[in-house]
Amino acid sequence: MAAATEDKALLVSGRAMRSIAQYRAKVLADLNKKMSRCKQGSRQWKKYKQARNRIRQKSKNQLEALEHKTTKEIVSFLEEERITHFVIGNVSGIEKKTKKDPKKKRKHNKTRRQQLSLWNQGKIKQKLTYKAQQKGIKVEETEESYTSQSCPFCGGKHQAKGRRFICSVHQTEIHRDVNGAQNIARKKHPMAVKTLISVVYKQPIWYKRFLSLEKKQEIQRIS
Template identity: 80%
Template sequence: MFVTHSFQIPYDRNLYKELRTMQREAASVWNDIVREATSYYVACKKWVSKTEIQAIRKQTYNLHSQTVQAIADKYAANRETIRQLRKTDKKANYPWRRKYYYCIPLKKASMDISTDTITIKKVDYRFSLSELLTKKKKKNWNEKAPKQPTSVVIPNRSEEHLDACNYAEIVWRNGAYWFCYAVQVPEQDLSAYEKKVAGGDLGEIHAVTVATEDRALVLSGRAMRSISQFRAKALADLSKKMSRCKKGSRQWKKYKDARNRLRQTSKNQLEALEHKTTKDIVAFLEAEKVTHLVIGNVSGIEKGTKKNEQKKRKQNKVRRQQLSLWNQGKIKQKLTYKAKLKGIHVTETEE
């Protein structure tokens, strides 16, 4: 199976400036695709195909052609996902928001990977100053700018060989750029084991509960719940204080920075607890030689919980907030891929 690993790109002023420029160029590609695809749908009542999008975007931006194609692929995948979601949720919107920065997707042809460095290919269609000064003295001076291949080199800090890496992305996270790449990891073969099934239940108080025929493991989720509730209260207090300040003032900016720090800190704490919780569950399943895990599906439990006298719903605003802050989706995703690495088959069933 494919897993995603990442490493932080060390800070260098010129390198970060180049990556920032590439991010803005990638955002231009995304914005143009969204604008033209939406306009085409309004005029023709049908969506423009991915092949046509890629053909229109060819040789237009200061990015590698494979990078531009990857952005078009991400848009097409996003559009297909929304189309499926709108079958049950009409509030799901197609991409429309203008982006100022966008992640840099990289296919295998758009990067050269060595042991020490990773070279990101790009192109430049601009003229140099000397060419601009002598351009009108030549024939066909008004032709399109020539293609000039360039590159950006970043250090390779991965702990594994990336020869088989076919896709990667450069993203901005926690005040730094990260190189995220997908690699294939072999799954364990449990065909020699006798079939043994375990049941799993996700909860708010008890994050995960798993049980076999003779043993069970219950892990508390109170720490994650406490962090989520504290974050909600602190963000509400900061938003209230920001509303009393003039937007853009020094005090308003201080509150905004504090809000960003709080969000990032709580996110890191929750991710650490999710990792530890799912790791303990998978270790228990591996020790019990479990081959199949069945998890109850609790997706959408927070929907339709507003107080309604006709339907006699009794959930108040506190309970609704607790359900919306419940991170059961992330726990299920981490538990699923970690179990698959150990060769355990994971299935979902309605509770």
């Protein structure tokens, strides 16, 4: 998740959230496969079903906690920077536009699978909105079409290479997500273009140890 003013940015990693979502998907797929091999309603089938409910509930709680942590980080940044107007990009707007082109749709779906579901994004947006409003910050929403390609330096359009967005005209560079966040704000308010932007990277919590521990427990329970 990225938040940016004209010369400062905060990037909070979604790595922990992604790994939880991926782990959940994997375990649930395994359990469904195992259940399909059992007689429905049998003791073993019920055992798997319980495990499925457990993993669903647990990952839901973990994601919820991470959503709170992440949005809290963002709103603290807004407060520190004394932000009065906060613009959030609306992802669903993009989806509607790309649906007509089957090639684009496939590509879009592929990237979406690797990211969090739209449902999670909706929940995150909700948390961001109420936390910001609690601090007296005005929250606005806008669709985010072209915000990732628009070049602040020349006004043209370029594709980002990895995390770097490079202007082919001026050879200036900006972090892809910082540029995207700033361009979202520019849809509603004027924002100066600066070449020097201080970027802070944060990781809400790292669940790796916790996850590997959990995997072991889950495997023991299931087998």
